[in-house]
Amino acid sequence: MKQVQITVPYEKTEAVYDFLLDGLKVKNVMKFNADNAIVLQFRISDDSVTPTMEGLKHKGVGVEYGFVDILDLKASLPGETEAEAPSESKMQREASLAVEEIYENVKKQALLSFDFFAFIILASLMAGLGLVQNDVTVIVASMLLSPLMGPLMGVALGYVVKDKALFLRGTKNELIGVVIAISVGIITALVISLLVPSKLTDIVGDVDSSTLTEITRRGSFISLDVGIAIFSGAGVALSITRGNMSALVGAAISVSIMPPAVNAAMTLVFGIMRGHIGLLSISGGSFMLLAMNIVMIDLSAMFIFRLKKVSAIAKRSATWTAVTQFRVPRSETLYHHPSPEKSLQEAAVSTPAPEGEEPKKRAEIAPSEKDTT
Known part of the structure; x- marks a missing residue:
């Protein structure tokens, strides 16, 4: 069993996510928000590593943008069900490891x-x-x-x-x-x-x-x-x-x-x-x-x-980008949600008064904070 972690820029997220679900038939894809990228994480069997990696590279992941990391899982709970386990009668010709491994x-x-x-x-x-x-x-x-x-x-x-x-x-x-x-x-x-x-x-x-x-x-x-x-x-x-x-x-x-x-x-x-x-x-x-x-x-x-269909390793393109170049404000990330607009607050500001009169206070309305993206 392998765990695959994909880091992609924001603008590529939906295309990669849909490709995983519809093209590669990957199940249980988890999505995490980061400051300047989206992290997609899922688990696959050893026999699915090569077709998954080749499909991602064909889509441009790891070649034109983003990262792909493969982690070896020694054990996992819950284990594979009988339907999810690889068939014993299946003749696996491709290498069990990705060519990069x-x-x-x-x-x-x-x-x-x-x-x-x-x-x-x-x-x-x-x-x-x-x-x-x-x-x-x-x-x-x-x-x-x-x-x-x-x-x-x-x-x-x-x-x-x-x-x-x-x-x-x-x-x-x-x-x-x-x-x-x-x-x-x-x-x-x-x-x-x-x-x-x-x-x-x-x-x-x-x-x-x-x-x-x-x-x-x-x-x-x-x-x-x-x-x-x-x-x-x-x-x-x-x-x-x-x-x-x-x-x-x-x-x-x-x-x-x-x-x-x-x-x-x-x-x-x-x-x-x-x-x-x-x-x-x-x-x-x-x-x-x-x-x-x-x-x-x-x-x-x-x-x-x-x-075993071990092919040439795809080289990183000259225009490869790791993550989105701008950063999303901390208030919009996974663990920091935007707070509701603050109610209008009056800030008392002292203004100088003419001689012989008591100082007066001028009320100013504090502008509401707006989220920036």
Whole structure:
């Protein structure tokens, strides 16, 4: 359930109010008077957010004049009746969130921050140790820590909504994250080679004997790997449009990005140190797997955003006005009603009297107060 609050200038109130009732079939619209605007407030179901927002933007609300605010309601009394509740058999294709909500969520996830760098480094270290130990559990844990979902979705959504800034920001931060993962993989490989040389010997033996390990299996990709990348991007994009984005969903992307990036860096270092062609070949295959995964994830996410009818965000017009430019007197607002005209009052004013006479008082009629608008 969402609460929608619309702030419009006085001269646009009736048109917007009638459109809500007749065009969008919104019920229980409340109207509040402010000093220089009218506030309309109502509640709608999650499935009605997108058509309501698109209708308001088509009417000019939030684009040519006024504000539109969407608030998430955790609970509401009284609850929905059976007739008001969304039908279970209804196939909802549109996104449950307005495109503006999706945009803000993805934009926050795509930003660089201290936490982003910290999680990338920690996830890369765990992925490297999991690959060396051939431990799937540790690799999965690294996927849960990885924050690469945000930049990748920033690229996909930025392209779909035609936001160049978000697209470029997502691309830049995505590359930064991958470079950090590769750098951590290089450092991890150097440390393992110096401190635990026996582990490097075991890895070389696995490659020579064609033993399938977490390192060797990422030396190339097959059609199943392409499918994993496609389904990962589609799943994450779908969850974003439903508003239930979580770390578990983000792991779907990390499985396609973090291990191949770290594996490519580690096998490159191991191959150079040992002059081993097999390790260098695995490194090249991991780089190809990484590039393929990034491209497929972005393309599948773009497709889902298109399928869910996520459209370009309407920009504010150059003539946009927030509220009415004049202010209604306080006496005419919601909580201050105009007082009745005051009765005529006589104001005694002393006038100077000639010498020898007592001063006289002249009565003046105070003009009645008139309300101004």
